[in-house]
Amino acid sequence: MADRHTDLIVASAPHVVAPADTARIMRDVVIALIPALAVSTYVFGARALLLTAVCAVFSVFFEWVTRKILKRSNTIGDWSAVVTGVILAFNLPVGIPLWMAVIGCFIAIVVVKQLFGGLGQNFANPAIVGRIALFIGFAGPMANWAITPRMSQAILSVAEQDAITGATPLAISAAGGTVPTNLEMFLGLINGSMGEISAAALLLGGIYLIVRKVISPAIPVAFLGTVAVLSLVFGLDPIFQLCAGGVMLGAIFMATDYVTSPITTPGRIIFGIGCGIFTMLIRVYASYPEGVSFAILLMNILTPHIDRLTRRKVFKPAEGGAK
Amino acid sequence: MKNNKLKILTNGIIRENPVLVLVLGTCPTLAISTQAINGLGMGISVLVVLTCSNIMISALKRIIPDTVRIPCYIVVIATFVTMVQLVLKAFVPALDKALGVYIPLIVVNCIILGRAEAFASKNSVVDSMLDGIGMGLGYMLTATVMACIRELLGNGTIFGKVITAGTITPFTIMIMAPGGFFVFGVLIAVVNKLTKGKVAEKCQNKCLGCPGAAFCSEVQKEGGEEA
Numbered sequence: 001m002a003d004r005h006t007d008l009i010v011a012s013a014p015h016v017v018a019p020a021d022t023a024r025i026m027r028d029v030v031i032a033l034i035p036a037l038a039v040s041t042y043v044f045g046a047r048a049l050l051l052t053a054v055c056a057v058f059s060v061f062f063e064w065v066t067r068k069i070l071k072r073s074n075t076i077g078d079w080s081a082v083v084t085g086v087i088l089a090f091n092l093p094v095g096i097p098l099w100m101a102v103i104g105c106f107i108a109i110v111v112v113k114q115l116f117g118g119l120g121q122n123f124a125n126p127a128i129v130g131r132i133a134l135f136i137g138f139a140g141p142m143a144n145w146a147i148t149p150r151m152s153q154a155i156l157s158v159a160e161q162d163a164i165t166g167a168t169p170l171a172i173s174a175a176g177g178t179v180p181t182n183l184e185m186f187l188g189l190i191n192g193s194m195g196e197i198s199a200a201a202l203l204l205g206g207i208y209l210i211v212r213k214v215i216s217p218a219i220p221v222a223f224l225g226t227v228a229v230l231s232l233v234f235g236l237d238p239i240f241q242l243c244a245g246g247v248m249l250g251a252i253f254m255a256t257d258y259v260t261s262p263i264t265t266p267g268r269i270i271f272g273i274g275c276g277i278f279t280m281l282i283r284v285y286a287s288y289p290e291g292v293s294f295a296i297l298l299m300n301i302l303t304p305h306i307d308r309l310t311r312r313k314v315f316k317p318a319e320g321g322a323k
Numbered sequence: 324m325k326n327n328k329l330k331i332l333t334n335g336i337i338r339e340n341p342v343l344v345l346v347l348g349t350c351p352t353l354a355i356s357t358q359a360i361n362g363l364g365m366g367i368s369v370l371v372v373l374t375c376s377n378i379m380i381s382a383l384k385r386i387i388p389d390t391v392r393i394p395c396y397i398v399v400i401a402t403f404v405t406m407v408q409l410v411l412k413a414f415v416p417a418l419d420k421a422l423g424v425y426i427p428l429i430v431v432n433c434i435i436l437g438r439a440e441a442f443a444s445k446n447s448v449v450d451s452m453l454d455g456i457g458m459g460l461g462y463m464l465t466a467t468v469m470a471c472i473r474e475l476l477g478n479g480t481i482f483g484k485v486i487t488a489g490t491i492t493p494f495t496i497m498i499m500a501p502g503g504f505f506v507f508g509v510l511i512a513v514v515n516k517l518t519k520g521k522v523a524e525k526c527q528n529k530c531l532g533c534p535g536a537a538f539c540s541e542v543q544k545e546g547g548e549e550a
Contacts, residue, residue: 103494111505137496 026079032205039198059085062109090195091131104130152180185243206252218268223251226276250292267310335457362470366463377455
Protein backbone atom coordinates (compact mmCIF):
# COMPACT_ATOMS: atom_id res chain seq x y z
CA MET A 1 0.00 0.00 0.00
CA ALA A 2 1.33 3.41 -0.85
CA ASP A 3 0.42 6.90 0.12
CA ARG A 4 -1.03 7.81 -3.24
CA HIS A 5 0.07 11.41 -3.18
CA THR A 6 3.73 10.99 -2.35
CA ASP A 7 6.52 8.55 -2.97
CA LEU A 8 6.08 6.93 0.41
CA ILE A 9 5.49 3.20 0.17
CA VAL A 10 4.32 1.06 3.04
CA ALA A 11 4.88 -2.63 2.37
CA SER A 12 3.30 -5.49 4.29
CA ALA A 13 5.11 -7.20 7.15
CA PRO A 14 7.78 -8.26 8.02
CA HIS A 15 9.38 -4.84 8.52
CA VAL A 16 13.03 -4.09 9.04
CA VAL A 17 13.69 -1.48 11.71
CA ALA A 18 16.04 1.10 10.22
CA PRO A 19 18.36 2.87 12.62
CA ALA A 20 17.60 6.28 11.07
CA ASP A 21 16.23 8.85 13.48
CA THR A 22 16.52 12.61 13.71
CA ALA A 23 19.58 12.54 15.95
CA ARG A 24 21.43 10.11 13.64
CA ILE A 25 20.60 12.15 10.53
CA MET A 26 21.65 15.39 12.19
CA ARG A 27 24.91 13.81 13.42
CA ASP A 28 25.61 12.78 9.83
CA VAL A 29 25.07 16.39 8.73
CA VAL A 30 27.51 17.58 11.37
CA ILE A 31 30.07 15.02 10.17
CA ALA A 32 29.53 16.20 6.59
CA LEU A 33 30.24 19.78 7.65
CA ILE A 34 33.63 18.90 9.20
CA PRO A 35 35.74 19.10 5.97
CA ALA A 36 34.45 22.62 5.29
CA LEU A 37 35.17 23.60 8.88
CA ALA A 38 38.71 22.23 8.51
CA VAL A 39 39.35 24.35 5.40
CA SER A 40 37.88 27.43 7.11
CA THR A 41 40.12 26.90 10.11
CA TYR A 42 43.12 26.54 7.80
CA VAL A 43 42.29 29.75 5.92
CA PHE A 44 40.86 31.96 8.68
CA GLY A 45 42.58 30.56 11.78
CA ALA A 46 41.20 29.48 15.15
CA ARG A 47 38.48 32.11 15.20
CA ALA A 48 36.52 29.99 12.73
CA LEU A 49 36.35 27.26 15.37
CA LEU A 50 35.39 29.77 18.06
CA LEU A 51 32.57 31.25 15.98
CA THR A 52 31.22 27.79 15.14
CA ALA A 53 31.37 26.73 18.79
CA VAL A 54 29.60 29.89 19.99
CA CYS A 55 26.82 29.50 17.44
CA ALA A 56 26.34 25.81 18.20
CA VAL A 57 26.32 26.32 21.97
CA PHE A 58 23.92 29.27 21.91
CA SER A 59 21.57 27.56 19.45
CA VAL A 60 21.30 24.58 21.76
CA PHE A 61 20.92 26.91 24.76
CA PHE A 62 18.10 28.89 23.11
CA GLU A 63 16.38 25.67 22.07
CA TRP A 64 16.52 24.39 25.62
CA VAL A 65 15.38 27.66 27.24
CA THR A 66 12.47 28.21 24.83
CA ARG A 67 11.19 24.67 25.17
CA LYS A 68 11.47 25.04 28.95
CA ILE A 69 9.56 28.36 29.04
CA LEU A 70 6.89 27.09 26.65
CA LYS A 71 6.60 23.92 28.78
CA ARG A 72 7.36 21.63 25.83
CA SER A 73 9.42 18.48 25.79
CA ASN A 74 13.20 18.82 25.74
CA THR A 75 14.48 18.35 22.17
CA ILE A 76 18.13 19.30 22.38
CA GLY A 77 19.05 15.62 22.08
CA ASP A 78 17.99 15.54 18.41
CA TRP A 79 21.07 17.55 17.36
CA SER A 80 18.97 19.76 15.06
CA ALA A 81 19.88 22.90 17.02
CA VAL A 82 23.57 22.03 16.68
CA VAL A 83 23.18 21.74 12.91
CA THR A 84 21.34 25.08 12.74
CA GLY A 85 24.05 26.74 14.82
CA VAL A 86 26.93 25.35 12.76
CA ILE A 87 25.26 26.23 9.44
CA LEU A 88 24.49 29.73 10.70
CA ALA A 89 28.15 30.16 11.70
CA PHE A 90 29.15 29.01 8.21
CA ASN A 91 27.02 31.84 6.81
CA LEU A 92 28.73 34.61 8.79
CA PRO A 93 31.96 36.43 8.11
CA VAL A 94 34.63 35.09 10.44
CA GLY A 95 35.31 38.44 12.11
CA ILE A 96 31.71 39.24 13.10
CA PRO A 97 31.33 40.27 16.77
CA LEU A 98 30.22 37.22 18.72
CA TRP A 99 27.19 38.94 20.27
CA MET A 100 25.81 39.55 16.79
CA ALA A 101 26.19 35.86 16.04
CA VAL A 102 24.26 35.14 19.26
CA ILE A 103 21.42 37.40 18.04
CA GLY A 104 21.42 35.39 14.83
CA CYS A 105 21.07 32.18 16.86
CA PHE A 106 18.19 33.73 18.80
CA ILE A 107 16.35 34.65 15.60
CA ALA A 108 17.01 31.26 14.04
CA ILE A 109 16.05 29.08 16.99
CA VAL A 110 13.50 31.11 18.96
CA VAL A 111 11.74 33.22 16.33
CA VAL A 112 11.86 31.01 13.27
CA LYS A 113 11.88 27.54 14.78
CA GLN A 114 10.34 27.38 18.25
CA LEU A 115 7.67 30.08 17.93
CA PHE A 116 6.27 28.15 14.99
CA GLY A 117 6.23 24.91 16.97
CA GLY A 118 9.75 23.49 16.77
CA LEU A 119 11.44 21.08 14.38
CA GLY A 120 9.09 20.12 11.55
CA GLN A 121 6.84 23.17 11.95
CA ASN A 122 9.13 25.98 10.79
CA PHE A 123 8.14 27.38 7.39
CA ALA A 124 11.63 28.62 6.55
CA ASN A 125 15.13 27.35 7.19
CA PRO A 126 16.11 28.84 10.60
CA ALA A 127 19.77 29.37 9.69
CA ILE A 128 18.84 31.22 6.51
CA VAL A 129 16.48 33.62 8.25
CA GLY A 130 19.10 34.16 10.97
CA ARG A 131 21.65 35.01 8.32
CA ILE A 132 19.33 37.32 6.37
CA ALA A 133 18.22 39.18 9.51
CA LEU A 134 21.87 39.79 10.44
CA PHE A 135 22.76 40.63 6.84
CA ILE A 136 20.09 43.34 6.66
CA GLY A 137 20.30 44.44 10.29
CA PHE A 138 24.09 44.62 10.63
CA ALA A 139 25.00 45.48 7.05
CA GLY A 140 28.48 46.77 7.94
CA PRO A 141 29.87 43.93 10.08
CA MET A 142 28.24 41.35 7.80
CA ALA A 143 30.23 42.64 4.82
CA ASN A 144 33.52 42.96 6.69
CA TRP A 145 35.49 40.18 5.02
CA ALA A 146 38.68 39.08 6.71
CA ILE A 147 41.89 38.83 4.68
CA THR A 148 44.47 36.23 5.65
CA PRO A 149 47.84 35.45 4.03
CA ARG A 150 46.58 32.01 2.99
CA MET A 151 44.22 33.46 0.42
CA SER A 152 44.57 33.69 -3.33
CA GLN A 153 46.97 36.27 -4.76
CA ALA A 154 44.09 37.97 -6.59
CA ILE A 155 42.31 38.70 -3.30
CA LEU A 156 45.47 39.84 -1.55
CA SER A 157 46.36 42.24 -4.34
CA VAL A 158 42.86 43.74 -4.28
CA ALA A 159 43.21 44.19 -0.53
CA GLU A 160 46.61 45.80 -1.02
CA GLN A 161 45.31 48.25 -3.60
CA ASP A 162 42.61 49.10 -1.09
CA ALA A 163 40.31 49.71 -4.00
CA ILE A 164 37.57 47.43 -2.71
CA THR A 165 38.68 46.47 0.79
CA GLY A 166 38.44 42.78 1.41
CA ALA A 167 35.99 42.18 -1.39
CA THR A 168 34.69 38.68 -2.01
CA PRO A 169 35.29 37.11 -5.44
CA LEU A 170 31.70 37.93 -6.41
CA ALA A 171 32.16 41.58 -5.46
CA ILE A 172 35.48 41.74 -7.35
CA SER A 173 33.79 40.15 -10.34
CA ALA A 174 30.88 42.63 -10.11
CA ALA A 175 33.42 45.48 -10.01
CA GLY A 176 35.24 44.04 -13.01
CA GLY A 177 38.50 43.16 -11.19
CA THR A 178 40.76 40.14 -11.57
CA VAL A 179 39.22 37.15 -9.81
CA PRO A 180 41.08 34.19 -8.29
CA THR A 181 41.74 31.21 -10.56
CA ASN A 182 39.14 28.48 -10.73
CA LEU A 183 41.39 26.06 -8.84
CA GLU A 184 41.79 28.53 -5.97
CA MET A 185 38.02 29.09 -6.01
CA PHE A 186 37.38 25.35 -5.92
CA LEU A 187 39.79 24.70 -3.06
CA GLY A 188 38.59 27.71 -1.10
CA LEU A 189 41.64 29.97 -0.87
CA ILE A 190 39.31 32.95 -0.97
CA ASN A 191 37.39 35.10 1.46
CA GLY A 192 33.69 35.06 2.07
CA SER A 193 31.35 33.74 4.72
CA MET A 194 33.21 31.40 7.04
CA GLY A 195 32.02 28.02 5.78
CA GLU A 196 31.16 28.74 2.18
CA ILE A 197 34.65 29.25 0.79
CA SER A 198 35.69 25.72 -0.11
CA ALA A 199 33.56 24.14 -2.82
CA ALA A 200 35.76 21.02 -2.65
CA ALA A 201 35.16 20.43 1.06
CA LEU A 202 31.43 21.12 0.78
CA LEU A 203 31.13 18.71 -2.16
CA LEU A 204 32.93 16.07 -0.10
CA GLY A 205 30.36 16.54 2.66
CA GLY A 206 27.54 16.45 0.12
CA ILE A 207 28.77 13.16 -1.36
CA TYR A 208 28.94 11.70 2.15
CA LEU A 209 25.32 12.75 2.81
CA ILE A 210 24.12 11.32 -0.50
CA VAL A 211 25.97 8.03 0.05
CA ARG A 212 24.48 7.80 3.55
CA LYS A 213 21.08 8.55 1.98
CA VAL A 214 20.59 11.50 4.31
CA ILE A 215 19.76 13.78 1.40
CA SER A 216 18.50 13.00 -2.07
CA PRO A 217 20.65 14.40 -4.88
CA ALA A 218 17.60 16.00 -6.58
CA ILE A 219 17.81 19.46 -5.00
CA PRO A 220 21.60 20.00 -5.12
CA VAL A 221 21.87 18.71 -8.69
CA ALA A 222 18.93 20.81 -9.90
CA PHE A 223 20.21 23.90 -8.02
CA LEU A 224 23.82 23.63 -9.18
CA GLY A 225 22.78 22.60 -12.70
CA THR A 226 20.52 25.64 -13.04
CA VAL A 227 23.27 27.96 -11.82
CA ALA A 228 25.70 26.45 -14.35
CA VAL A 229 23.24 26.67 -17.26
CA LEU A 230 22.19 30.23 -16.44
CA SER A 231 25.87 31.27 -16.12
CA LEU A 232 26.37 30.11 -19.70
CA VAL A 233 23.20 31.95 -20.76
CA PHE A 234 24.44 35.16 -19.16
CA GLY A 235 27.92 34.62 -20.63
CA LEU A 236 29.62 34.05 -17.25
CA ASP A 237 32.13 31.40 -16.20
CA PRO A 238 29.99 28.56 -14.76
CA ILE A 239 32.82 27.12 -12.63
CA PHE A 240 33.44 30.51 -11.03
CA GLN A 241 29.70 30.99 -10.38
CA LEU A 242 29.41 27.53 -8.82
CA CYS A 243 32.42 27.97 -6.53
CA ALA A 244 31.78 31.59 -5.56
CA GLY A 245 29.58 32.71 -2.71
CA GLY A 246 27.20 30.40 -0.93
CA VAL A 247 25.92 28.27 -3.82
CA MET A 248 27.62 25.04 -2.68
CA LEU A 249 26.78 25.54 1.00
CA GLY A 250 23.22 26.53 0.12
CA ALA A 251 22.58 23.78 -2.41
CA ILE A 252 24.00 20.94 -0.31
CA PHE A 253 23.21 21.89 3.26
CA MET A 254 20.47 24.53 3.36
CA ALA A 255 18.16 23.89 0.41
CA THR A 256 17.99 20.20 1.37
CA ASP A 257 16.51 20.85 4.82
CA TYR A 258 13.72 18.25 5.14
CA VAL A 259 11.24 20.55 6.79
CA THR A 260 11.36 23.38 4.28
CA SER A 261 11.82 21.56 0.97
CA PRO A 262 9.27 19.54 -1.06
CA ILE A 263 8.76 15.84 -0.38
CA THR A 264 8.37 14.51 -3.92
CA THR A 265 11.24 14.17 -6.38
CA PRO A 266 9.61 16.33 -9.09
CA GLY A 267 8.89 18.90 -6.39
CA ARG A 268 12.53 18.83 -5.30
CA ILE A 269 13.68 19.37 -8.87
CA ILE A 270 11.34 22.37 -9.24
CA PHE A 271 12.61 23.66 -5.88
CA GLY A 272 16.25 23.34 -6.93
CA ILE A 273 15.67 24.99 -10.30
CA GLY A 274 13.81 27.85 -8.60
CA CYS A 275 16.70 28.36 -6.16
CA GLY A 276 19.16 28.44 -9.06
CA ILE A 277 17.09 30.89 -11.10
CA PHE A 278 16.62 33.36 -8.25
CA THR A 279 20.28 33.08 -7.21
CA MET A 280 21.45 33.99 -10.70
CA LEU A 281 18.83 36.71 -11.17
CA ILE A 282 19.96 38.38 -7.93
CA ARG A 283 23.65 37.99 -8.82
CA VAL A 284 23.22 39.43 -12.30
CA TYR A 285 20.52 42.06 -11.89
CA ALA A 286 20.13 42.99 -8.20
CA SER A 287 22.22 45.37 -6.12
CA TYR A 288 23.48 42.57 -3.85
CA PRO A 289 26.43 40.57 -5.20
CA GLU A 290 25.07 37.35 -3.68
CA GLY A 291 21.54 35.96 -3.60
CA VAL A 292 21.67 32.32 -2.47
CA SER A 293 20.02 32.89 0.90
CA PHE A 294 17.22 35.03 -0.52
CA ALA A 295 16.62 32.47 -3.27
CA ILE A 296 16.35 29.59 -0.80
CA LEU A 297 14.10 31.59 1.53
CA LEU A 298 11.77 32.41 -1.34
CA MET A 299 11.60 28.78 -2.41
CA ASN A 300 11.04 27.74 1.25
CA ILE A 301 7.92 29.87 1.22
CA LEU A 302 6.77 28.32 -2.06
CA THR A 303 7.37 24.76 -0.80
CA PRO A 304 3.77 24.05 0.33
CA HIS A 305 2.51 25.10 -3.11
CA ILE A 306 5.12 22.98 -4.88
CA ASP A 307 4.09 20.03 -2.73
CA ARG A 308 0.46 20.54 -3.69
CA LEU A 309 1.26 20.86 -7.41
CA THR A 310 3.47 17.78 -7.54
CA ARG A 311 1.19 15.39 -5.70
CA ARG A 312 0.75 12.15 -7.54
CA LYS A 313 -2.40 12.07 -9.58
CA VAL A 314 -4.80 9.36 -8.51
CA PHE A 315 -6.94 8.14 -11.35
CA LYS A 316 -8.96 5.58 -9.48
CA PRO A 317 -9.21 5.73 -5.71
CA ALA A 318 -8.47 2.49 -3.91
CA GLU A 319 -11.54 0.72 -2.67
CA GLY A 320 -12.75 1.89 0.69
CA GLY A 321 -9.68 3.95 1.45
CA ALA A 322 -10.64 6.91 -0.71
CA LYS A 323 -11.25 10.28 0.75
CA MET B 324 -23.84 54.52 35.11
CA LYS B 325 -20.64 56.36 35.89
CA ASN B 326 -18.82 53.06 35.93
CA ASN B 327 -20.14 52.36 32.47
CA LYS B 328 -18.75 55.65 31.13
CA LEU B 329 -15.37 54.85 32.62
CA LYS B 330 -15.50 51.46 30.95
CA ILE B 331 -16.19 53.04 27.56
CA LEU B 332 -13.19 55.28 28.08
CA THR B 333 -10.77 52.55 29.15
CA ASN B 334 -12.01 49.90 26.71
CA GLY B 335 -9.75 51.10 23.92
CA ILE B 336 -6.55 51.07 25.92
CA ILE B 337 -5.99 47.34 26.44
CA ARG B 338 -9.18 45.28 26.35
CA GLU B 339 -10.31 46.45 22.92
CA ASN B 340 -7.11 48.14 21.78
CA PRO B 341 -7.79 49.16 18.17
CA VAL B 342 -4.44 48.03 16.81
CA LEU B 343 -3.48 45.06 18.95
CA VAL B 344 -6.87 43.46 19.64
CA LEU B 345 -9.18 44.66 16.88
CA VAL B 346 -6.22 44.70 14.42
CA LEU B 347 -7.45 47.83 12.66
CA GLY B 348 -5.30 50.57 11.17
CA THR B 349 -2.29 48.25 10.92
CA CYS B 350 -0.78 49.79 7.78
CA PRO B 351 -0.15 53.32 9.08
CA THR B 352 0.96 51.94 12.45
CA LEU B 353 3.61 49.71 10.93
CA ALA B 354 4.69 52.38 8.47
CA ILE B 355 5.15 55.32 10.84
CA SER B 356 6.41 53.58 13.98
CA THR B 357 10.05 53.93 13.01
CA GLN B 358 10.72 56.87 15.32
CA ALA B 359 9.09 57.58 18.67
CA ILE B 360 8.24 61.16 17.69
CA ASN B 361 6.43 59.95 14.56
CA GLY B 362 4.45 57.41 16.57
CA LEU B 363 3.42 60.04 19.09
CA GLY B 364 2.58 62.62 16.39
CA MET B 365 0.49 60.14 14.43
CA GLY B 366 -1.15 58.96 17.66
CA ILE B 367 -2.18 62.49 18.66
CA SER B 368 -3.50 63.21 15.15
CA VAL B 369 -5.60 60.04 15.20
CA LEU B 370 -6.80 60.82 18.74
CA VAL B 371 -7.99 64.29 17.72
CA VAL B 372 -9.64 63.18 14.49
CA LEU B 373 -11.28 60.16 16.11
CA THR B 374 -12.72 62.15 19.03
CA CYS B 375 -14.04 64.97 16.83
CA SER B 376 -15.48 62.69 14.16
CA ASN B 377 -17.13 60.46 16.77
CA ILE B 378 -18.80 63.50 18.36
CA MET B 379 -19.93 64.89 15.01
CA ILE B 380 -21.20 61.60 13.61
CA SER B 381 -23.02 60.78 16.82
CA ALA B 382 -24.69 64.22 16.75
CA LEU B 383 -25.68 63.79 13.11
CA LYS B 384 -26.79 60.18 13.39
CA ARG B 385 -30.49 60.97 12.96
CA ILE B 386 -29.88 63.24 9.96
CA ILE B 387 -27.54 60.99 7.95
CA PRO B 388 -29.60 58.65 5.72
CA ASP B 389 -28.64 55.05 6.26
CA THR B 390 -27.99 54.27 2.59
CA VAL B 391 -25.33 56.96 2.12
CA ARG B 392 -23.83 56.87 5.60
CA ILE B 393 -20.30 55.84 4.57
CA PRO B 394 -19.77 58.82 2.19
CA CYS B 395 -21.19 61.11 4.88
CA TYR B 396 -18.79 59.71 7.50
CA ILE B 397 -15.90 60.19 5.12
CA VAL B 398 -16.81 63.83 4.51
CA VAL B 399 -16.93 64.45 8.27
CA ILE B 400 -13.64 62.62 8.87
CA ALA B 401 -11.93 64.33 5.94
CA THR B 402 -12.90 67.73 7.34
CA PHE B 403 -11.15 67.02 10.63
CA VAL B 404 -8.15 65.41 8.94
CA THR B 405 -7.70 68.53 6.79
CA MET B 406 -7.82 70.68 9.91
CA VAL B 407 -5.23 68.50 11.68
CA GLN B 408 -2.98 68.54 8.66
CA LEU B 409 -3.12 72.32 8.33
CA VAL B 410 -2.22 72.66 12.02
CA LEU B 411 0.70 70.23 11.59
CA LYS B 412 1.94 72.06 8.50
CA ALA B 413 1.79 75.38 10.34
CA PHE B 414 3.41 74.45 13.63
CA VAL B 415 5.43 71.23 13.18
CA PRO B 416 6.37 71.08 9.49
CA ALA B 417 9.14 68.55 10.15
CA LEU B 418 6.66 66.08 11.67
CA ASP B 419 4.24 66.69 8.81
CA LYS B 420 6.99 65.87 6.36
CA ALA B 421 8.01 62.73 8.27
CA LEU B 422 4.44 61.40 8.42
CA GLY B 423 3.89 62.30 4.77
CA VAL B 424 0.96 60.58 3.10
CA TYR B 425 -0.16 58.86 6.30
CA ILE B 426 -1.84 62.02 7.64
CA PRO B 427 -4.23 62.39 4.67
CA LEU B 428 -4.73 58.64 4.80
CA ILE B 429 -6.29 58.97 8.27
CA VAL B 430 -9.46 59.73 6.26
CA VAL B 431 -9.76 56.10 5.29
CA ASN B 432 -8.21 54.71 8.48
CA CYS B 433 -10.35 51.75 9.45
CA ILE B 434 -10.17 52.56 13.15
CA ILE B 435 -11.99 55.85 12.61
CA LEU B 436 -14.47 54.53 10.08
CA GLY B 437 -14.94 51.43 12.22
CA ARG B 438 -15.71 53.40 15.38
CA ALA B 439 -18.08 55.67 13.45
CA GLU B 440 -19.95 52.69 12.08
CA ALA B 441 -19.86 50.47 15.14
CA PHE B 442 -20.14 52.97 17.96
CA ALA B 443 -20.84 56.63 17.16
CA SER B 444 -23.79 55.89 14.89
CA LYS B 445 -25.55 54.01 17.69
CA ASN B 446 -24.60 55.83 20.90
CA SER B 447 -25.02 59.20 22.56
CA VAL B 448 -22.67 62.11 21.92
CA VAL B 449 -20.98 61.87 25.33
CA ASP B 450 -20.46 58.12 25.05
CA SER B 451 -19.10 58.55 21.53
CA MET B 452 -16.68 61.20 22.69
CA LEU B 453 -15.44 58.94 25.49
CA ASP B 454 -15.10 56.06 23.03
CA GLY B 455 -13.16 58.30 20.65
CA ILE B 456 -10.80 59.44 23.40
CA GLY B 457 -10.32 55.89 24.70
CA MET B 458 -9.70 54.34 21.29
CA GLY B 459 -7.50 57.29 20.31
CA LEU B 460 -5.42 56.87 23.47
CA GLY B 461 -5.14 53.15 22.76
CA TYR B 462 -3.88 53.90 19.28
CA MET B 463 -1.50 56.60 20.50
CA LEU B 464 -0.02 54.37 23.20
CA THR B 465 0.43 51.46 20.80
CA ALA B 466 2.03 53.56 18.08
CA THR B 467 4.34 55.28 20.57
CA VAL B 468 5.40 52.08 22.36
CA MET B 469 6.02 50.30 19.06
CA ALA B 470 7.99 53.26 17.76
CA CYS B 471 10.07 53.51 20.96
CA ILE B 472 10.99 49.82 20.79
CA ARG B 473 11.86 50.02 17.11
CA GLU B 474 13.81 53.27 17.43
CA LEU B 475 15.78 51.97 20.42
CA LEU B 476 16.74 48.66 18.79
CA GLY B 477 17.09 49.91 15.23
CA ASN B 478 18.71 53.27 15.81
CA GLY B 479 19.89 53.28 19.44
CA THR B 480 17.83 56.35 20.33
CA ILE B 481 14.43 57.21 21.84
CA PHE B 482 12.76 60.49 20.81
CA GLY B 483 16.08 61.33 19.16
CA LYS B 484 17.98 61.05 22.46
CA VAL B 485 21.01 58.77 22.30
CA ILE B 486 20.56 55.69 24.48
CA THR B 487 22.78 52.94 23.10
CA ALA B 488 23.92 54.39 19.76
CA GLY B 489 27.68 54.62 19.58
CA THR B 490 28.24 51.89 22.16
CA ILE B 491 26.18 49.11 20.56
CA THR B 492 25.80 48.70 16.81
CA PRO B 493 22.07 49.22 16.17
CA PHE B 494 20.13 46.35 14.61
CA THR B 495 18.80 48.39 11.70
CA ILE B 496 16.34 45.73 10.50
CA MET B 497 14.11 46.81 13.39
CA ILE B 498 13.27 50.13 11.71
CA MET B 499 12.58 48.34 8.42
CA ALA B 500 9.39 46.50 7.55
CA PRO B 501 10.35 43.09 9.05
CA GLY B 502 11.14 44.71 12.41
CA GLY B 503 7.74 46.42 12.34
CA PHE B 504 5.90 43.15 11.85
CA PHE B 505 8.03 41.47 14.50
CA VAL B 506 7.37 44.12 17.17
CA PHE B 507 3.68 44.13 16.18
CA GLY B 508 3.47 40.38 16.73
CA VAL B 509 5.29 40.54 20.05
CA LEU B 510 2.97 43.30 21.32
CA ILE B 511 -0.11 41.31 20.28
CA ALA B 512 1.32 38.37 22.21
CA VAL B 513 1.84 40.59 25.28
CA VAL B 514 -1.74 41.91 25.12
CA ASN B 515 -3.09 38.39 24.70
CA LYS B 516 -1.13 37.40 27.78
CA LEU B 517 -2.47 40.40 29.75
CA THR B 518 -6.07 39.66 28.77
CA LYS B 519 -5.39 35.91 29.07
CA GLY B 520 -6.48 35.44 25.47
CA LYS B 521 -10.11 36.13 26.40
CA VAL B 522 -10.61 38.73 23.67
CA ALA B 523 -9.36 36.50 20.90
CA GLU B 524 -11.49 33.61 22.15
CA LYS B 525 -14.62 35.72 22.24
CA CYS B 526 -14.13 36.87 18.67
CA GLN B 527 -13.59 33.33 17.44
CA ASN B 528 -16.63 31.83 19.10
CA LYS B 529 -19.17 34.59 18.71
CA CYS B 530 -19.31 38.03 17.28
CA LEU B 531 -20.73 39.38 20.55
CA GLY B 532 -18.62 42.12 21.99
CA CYS B 533 -16.65 42.55 18.79
CA PRO B 534 -17.15 46.08 17.49
CA GLY B 535 -16.71 44.85 13.93
CA ALA B 536 -19.64 42.46 14.29
CA ALA B 537 -22.10 44.75 12.51
CA PHE B 538 -19.68 45.07 9.62
CA CYS B 539 -19.02 41.35 9.39
CA SER B 540 -22.63 40.21 9.51
CA GLU B 541 -23.60 42.78 6.91
CA VAL B 542 -20.81 41.72 4.57
CA GLN B 543 -21.77 38.09 5.06
CA LYS B 544 -25.42 38.88 4.35
CA GLU B 545 -24.57 40.81 1.20
CA GLY B 546 -22.21 38.07 0.07
CA GLY B 547 -24.90 35.49 0.65
CA GLU B 548 -27.41 37.42 -1.43
CA GLU B 549 -24.98 37.74 -4.30
CA ALA B 550 -24.22 34.06 -4.24
